[in-house]
Amino acid sequence: MTKLSVNINKIATLRNARGGDIPNVVEAAQKIESFGGQGITVHPRPDERHITYKDVRDLAPLLKTEFNIEGNPIAKFINLVLEVKPAQVTLVPDAEDAITSNAGWDTVKNKEFLQDVIKEFKQHGIRTSIFVDPDEEMVKAALETGTDRIELYTESYAVAYANSDKKGVEPYNRCAELAHTLGLGINAGHDLSLDNIHYFQKKVPHLDEVSIGHALIAEALYLGLEDTIKKYRDLLN
Numbered sequence: 001m002t003k004l005s006v007n008i009n010k011i012a013t014l015r016n017a018r019g020g021d022i023p024n025v026v027e028a029a030q031k032i033e034s035f036g037g038q039g040i041t042v043h044p045r046p047d048e049r050h051i052t053y054k055d056v057r058d059l060a061p062l063l064k065t066e067f068n069i070e071g072n073p074i075a076k077f078i079n080l081v082l083e084v085k086p087a088q089v090t091l092v093p094d095a096e097d098a099i100t101s102n103a104g105w106d107t108v109k110n111k112e113f114l115q116d117v118i119k120e121f122k123q124h125g126i127r128t129s130i131f132v133d134p135d136e137e138m139v140k141a142a143l144e145t146g147t148d149r150i151e152l153y154t155e156s157y158a159v160a161y162a163n164s165d166k167k168g169v170e171p172y173n174r175c176a177e178l179a180h181t182l183g184l185g186i187n188a189g190h191d192l193s194l195d196n197i198h199y200f201q202k203k204v205p206h207l208d209e210v211s212i213g214h215a216l217i218a219e220a221l222y223l224g225l226e227d228t229i230k231k232y233r234d235l236l237n
């Protein structure tokens with residue numbers, strides 16, 4: 001079974017559009033959990049344009065499922081994660097000005113840096129995952145960073161699938177087989193949706209968890225949050 005972690009960045013985007021507290025992100029996260037979400041993911045960015053550092057602090061003591069905090073491990077992010085102690089931290093090499101995450105780590109070039117931050121998180125009992133492109137060389141070098149898991153960056157799969165190119169899943173299949181052989185856990189995320197998730201999960205073995213936000217919140221506009229989550233859970237079982 002693959003766990004569904006719901007990324008609530010877009011709930012915060014909606015709230016921030018008016019500056020008030022509607023919708024309340026903690027309440028939304030609790031509803032998501034009650035509807036069957038098996039984890040909550042947030043990706044606080046340095047400009048706090050959606051999830052704020054305060055949101056992260058507010059959410060942490062109230063969540064009943066796995067809390068996953070994603071971000072670039074700059075000093076203030078590291079301090080936040082060490083304070084809040086989520087179940088999992090996912091390291092993403094975001095550029096400050098990127099609209100959204102757009103690349104995985106170069107685990108060869110950043111090996112020593114990643115080793116240091118991962119060691120610190122693991123010393124505090126926080127599971128680590130690192131965001132990587134579906135590239136076997138990056139997966140091999142990920143093992144040397146000491147990370148518990150990798151998160152496969154699924155944008156290229158989503159684009160290929162939307163263009164009816166089923167071969168787009170092949171590098172993910174190879175990387176998942178390799179990661180599993182190496183003893184790494186496997187997460188995946190970015191642009192996964194009700195349309196493309198089933199094929200991905202069928203073709204990519206050993207998938208521990210997917211984190212889904214943008215499409216899921218958009219789909220919930222039509223289907224409602226509860227039914228949307230149920231559909232994902234059915235497709236992932």
Ligand SMILES: CC(=O)[C@@H](O)[C@H](O)COP(=O)(O)O
Pocket residue numbers: 007009010042043045070092099100101131189190191213
């Ligand atoms: C790490 C990743 O894949 C991103 O999809 C992400 O967490 C979404 O971030 P935004 O909501 O800021 O686009």
Ligand SMILES: NCC(=O)COP(=O)(O)O
Pocket residue numbers: 007041070151188189190191192211212213214215216
């Ligand atoms: N790690 C990926 C994530 O949390 C959600 O990405 P997206 O579904 O918003 O593209």
